[in-house]
Amino acid sequence: MALLQIAEPGQSAAPHQHRLAAGIDLGTTNSLVATVRSGLAETLPDEQGRHILPSVVRYCATGVEVGEAARRAAAADPLNTVSSAKRLIGRGTADLKSLGRELPYEFVMIDSAVPRIRTIAGDVTPVEVSAEILRVLAQRAQETLGGELSGVVITVPAYFDDAQRQATRDAARLAGLHVFRLLNEPTAAAVAYGLDHAADGVHAIYDLGGGTFDISVLRLHKGVFEVMATGGDSALGGDDFDAAVAGWLLAEADLGSDADRGTLRHVLDQARAAKERLAQQETVGLEIDRRDAGLWRGTLTRKQLADLVDPLIRKTINTCRRVLRDAGVTIDEIEDIVMVGGSTRALRVREKVSEFFGQAPLVDIDPDRVVAIGAAIQADVLAGNNPDDEMLLLDVNPLSLGIETMGGLTERILPRNTALPAARAQEFTTFKDGQTAMSIHVVQGERELVADCRSLARFTLRDIPPMVAGAARIRVTFSVDADGLLRVEASELGSGVLARVEVKPSYGLTDGEITGMLKASIERAREDIDARRLVEEQVEAQRVIEALSAALACDADELLSAQERAVIDQALQALIATVDASQNAAEVETAVKRLESECEFYVERRMNSGIRKAMAGQRVDEITPRDDGQEAG
Amino acid sequence: MLDFSRSYFELFGMSAGFLVDIPELARRYRELQKVVHPDRFAAAGQATQRLSLQSATLVNEAYDTLKDPLKRAQYLLRLRGVELDAQHHTLNDPDFLMQQMALREALAEVLQATDARARLDALMQDIGNLIETQVARLAVQLEESGAEQLEAAVQSVQKMQFLNKLHAEAEALEADLEDAC
Numbered sequence: 001m002a003l004l005q006i007a008e009p010g011q012s013a014a015p016h017q018h019r020l021a022a023g024i025d026l027g028t029t030n031s032l033v034a035t036v037r038s039g040l041a042e043t044l045p046d047e048q049g050r051h052i053l054p055s056v057v058r059y060c061a062t063g064v065e066v067g068e069a070a071r072r073a074a075a076a077d078p079l080n081t082v083s084s085a086k087r088l089i090g091r092g093t094a095d096l097k098s099l100g101r102e103l104p105y106e107f108v109m110i111d112s113a114v115p116r117i118r119t120i121a122g123d124v125t126p127v128e129v130s131a132e133i134l135r136v137l138a139q140r141a142q143e144t145l146g147g148e149l150s151g152v153v154i155t156v157p158a159y160f161d162d163a164q165r166q167a168t169r170d171a172a173r174l175a176g177l178h179v180f181r182l183l184n185e186p187t188a189a190a191v192a193y194g195l196d197h198a199a200d201g202v203h204a205i206y207d208l209g210g211g212t213f214d215i216s217v218l219r220l221h222k223g224v225f226e227v228m229a230t231g232g233d234s235a236l237g238g239d240d241f242d243a244a245v246a247g248w249l250l251a252e253a254d255l256g257s258d259a260d261r262g263t264l265r266h267v268l269d270q271a272r273a274a275k276e277r278l279a280q281q282e283t284v285g286l287e288i289d290r291r292d293a294g295l296w297r298g299t300l301t302r303k304q305l306a307d308l309v310d311p312l313i314r315k316t317i318n319t320c321r322r323v324l325r326d327a328g329v330t331i332d333e334i335e336d337i338v339m340v341g342g343s344t345r346a347l348r349v350r351e352k353v354s355e356f357f358g359q360a361p362l363v364d365i366d367p368d369r370v371v372a373i374g375a376a377i378q379a380d381v382l383a384g385n386n387p388d389d390e391m392l393l394l395d396v397n398p399l400s401l402g403i404e405t406m407g408g409l410t411e412r413i414l415p416r417n418t419a420l421p422a423a424r425a426q427e428f429t430t431f432k433d434g435q436t437a438m439s440i441h442v443v444q445g446e447r448e449l450v451a452d453c454r455s456l457a458r459f460t461l462r463d464i465p466p467m468v469a470g471a472a473r474i475r476v477t478f479s480v481d482a483d484g485l486l487r488v489e490a491s492e493l494g495s496g497v498l499a500r501v502e503v504k505p506s507y508g509l510t511d512g513e514i515t516g517m518l519k520a521s522i523e524r525a526r527e528d529i530d531a532r533r534l535v536e537e538q539v540e541a542q543r544v545i546e547a548l549s550a551a552l553a554c555d556a557d558e559l560l561s562a563q564e565r566a567v568i569d570q571a572l573q574a575l576i577a578t579v580d581a582s583q584n585a586a587e588v589e590t591a592v593k594r595l596e597s598e599c600e601f602y603v604e605r606r607m608n609s610g611i612r613k614a615m616a617g618q619r620v621d622e623i624t625p626r627d628d629g630q631e632a633g
Numbered sequence: 634m635l636d637f638s639r640s641y642f643e644l645f646g647m648s649a650g651f652l653v654d655i656p657e658l659a660r661r662y663r664e665l666q667k668v669v670h671p672d673r674f675a676a677a678g679q680a681t682q683r684l685s686l687q688s689a690t691l692v693n694e695a696y697d698t699l700k701d702p703l704k705r706a707q708y709l710l711r712l713r714g715v716e717l718d719a720q721h722h723t724l725n726d727p728d729f730l731m732q733q734m735a736l737r738e739a740l741a742e743v744l745q746a747t748d749a750r751a752r753l754d755a756l757m758q759d760i761g762n763l764i765e766t767q768v769a770r771l772a773v774q775l776e777e778s779g780a781e782q783l784e785a786a787v788q789s790v791q792k793m794q795f796l797n798k799l800h801a802e803a804e805a806l807e808a809d810l811e812d813a814c
Contacts, residue, residue: 479690607669611665
């Protein structure tokens with residue numbers, strides 16, 4: 001069942017071929033891969049039967065180790081072993097100060113927005129570290145399923161900002177994966193639960209992972225998951241619980257935070273183990289090897305642990321309250337609370353969540369696996385394996401998008417919790433006579449001061465026709481796609497001149513850096529970059545051929561005249577012939593573009609016909625106005 | 634291009650008016666997204682994906698506008714050729730403006746009070762009631778077609794803008810109070 005079955009000349013591809021797809025939960029601490037087989041979504045184990053892959057990468061002189069082996073080596077080789085790369089992904093050099101306290105790496109600051117970690121195998125970015133993890137998981141899926149993956153769904157915390165999402169996509173690109181969609185982790189969990197329980201109504205998903213916290217409120221209605229509001233903290237998780245316990249341990253054992261890296265790692269491991277054991281027992285005994293100062297012994301009780309982590313849990317509860325308000329629902333309207341993420345195993349977390357929502361949370365799907373399972377279900381639907389499936393996920397943007405205005409203030413353009421995809425336009429004008437350029441600073445966040453928000457990018461609009469101050473009308477359009485990724489376009493309305501937009505991501509890798517990394521990884525894999533591009537173009541061509549063939553079989557008779565049909569058929573055959581004969585990526589790309597432009601009218605007709613059918617039979621005069629409340633029902 | 638010239642009401646197959654059956658609107662919204670959403674075209678070519686993205690964005694924009702009373706009223710006024718920018722329309726209602734000032738003062742004083750939470754709740758209730766009153770007025774004003782009713786509707790919309798802003802500020806204060814405890 002290989003994906004890349006390029007059709008024989010004259011033979012069109014089978015429209016209902018089963019495509020291999022996988023869902024990947026790329027976690028801070030652990031990662032998993034899942035897939036749907038015979039209608040059942042399940043996580044995939046490695047050769048030793050382990051489902052969980054620790055998100056740890058060790059760089060050695062001879063190569064790269066990923067997972068359990070790397071995790072075990074962390075204490076002995078802290079400088080070359082990178083864990084929790086998710087905490088760093090999409091972050092800038094400036095963020096390291098607030099995140100770096102328990103990170104035992106050597107960072108290299110070079111002339112780039114992205115920090116690099118110095119290892120024995122060279123300097124690596126968090127994007128490259130994540131790509132290694134993705135590569136191992138994709139490999140596992142391909143070996144289990146026996147074929148190439150047509151695409152994957154990768155989950156991200158709902159509260160990830162644009163830079164973090166873009167960086168995750170970059171990691172997938174480096175790993176050579178086609179990403180169908182970035183899916184928000186709580187939404188993925190809702191899918192896994194929703195299909196299990198088939199419960200229509202309003203649900204809350206409380207997701208506390210190793211390094212991130214998310215809360216989403218969503219409405220499930222006949223297979224449509226509509227996220228109403230989401231919130232969280234992309235730098236709060238179980239790691240912080242461990243750090244709180246470790247801080248206490250260091251103080252108790254009379255160790256300063258200037259202890260050597262190996263000791264710090266040892267203390268952190270002890271802290272995590274103690275936290276986990278306290279889920280089963282009331283008290284745990286602790287031992288810290290202080291090297292020259294000898295062995296330290298002590299105990300930690302549940303009560304003491306609660307005191308250490310309560311301030312962190314309180315932060316999550318405050319966020320829950322805000323999200324309920326944003327969603328416009330009260331606590332009584334919540335049917336159930338789903339717990340996701342390894343850190344929800346902590347009894348204190350469950351206690352506090354029960355207390356706030358006034359009901360016990362659902363914990364019946366393994367909180368470690370539920371996200372990957374939801375992602376696999378979505379990947380299977382997106383691969384087109386269930387054409388009759390009604391499932392649809394409607395998500396929102398987690399953080400407001402705005403721009404900097406005079407005095408360092410934020411002007412909100414796309415408020416948080418707007419349904420995606422979304423677009424908003426804003427008009428600007430020049431403030432000097434003859435001004436031909438204008439710079440715009442895009443920020444993400446809820447605070448009034450730009451300095452308190454996250455800088456996403458700076459744009460310079462050039463080629464504005466010179467006019468008197470205030471005469472130019474520059475319309476800037478912000479669009480966010482279904483992955484939560486932002487794009488900006490600008491034009492001057494009076495003259496119709498399209499202003500050129502230069503994007504300079506504040507915390508991202510530039511296209512040049514990505515290309516460089518791609519080349520390096522391909523060299524390592526002894527692949528040929530041209531061969532790789534050709535395969536990518538062939539896959540895209542195949543996608544277009546299959547989608548078009550399926551569409552024609554479905555409604556060509558209804559929507560196309562015989563003449564129109566003949567034109568499209570001819571263009572389709574031309575592409576099939578090109579894909580078959582050509583070994584040149586650019587040629588294939590051109591042929592795809594040609595077919596797509598020939599078919600544009602047909603695609604639009606299909607979309608309009610779909611809309612008509614969806615609204616058909618619902619006569620306007622049958623609708624009686626009932627209320628005008630703000631609640632969507 | 635998808636027919637983007639149709640009004641949001643036409644897109645949803647509903648008659649244009651201020652009174653909207655919200656549960657029905659929500660149902661139609663889901664039906665429309667089932668047809669146009671990018672997830673329906675994950676396996677399609679780039680051109681199709683672009684069209685789907687534009688269509689789904691339009692459907693979201695339309696739903697966002699129609700489900701909210703203030704945005705719906707503003708949209709209806711725009712359909713009738715009224716451009717609501719502040720320079721051309723001034724709010725001519727001294728009593729309302731006095732009331733706004735009183736509400737703002739009350740809001741500013743909430744934090745100093747010992748019973749801050751109770752006061753804020755009462756204040757938000759008041760603002761909510763005032764919004765409801767404007768919504769009820771708009772329902773009448775926007776059903777009529779005369780110039781006088783249209784101007785009255787513009788006034789109501791402007792009042793709602795004030796009130797909504799005030800309500801949002803009260804909510805932000807509520808969040809601060811909750812986070813503090």
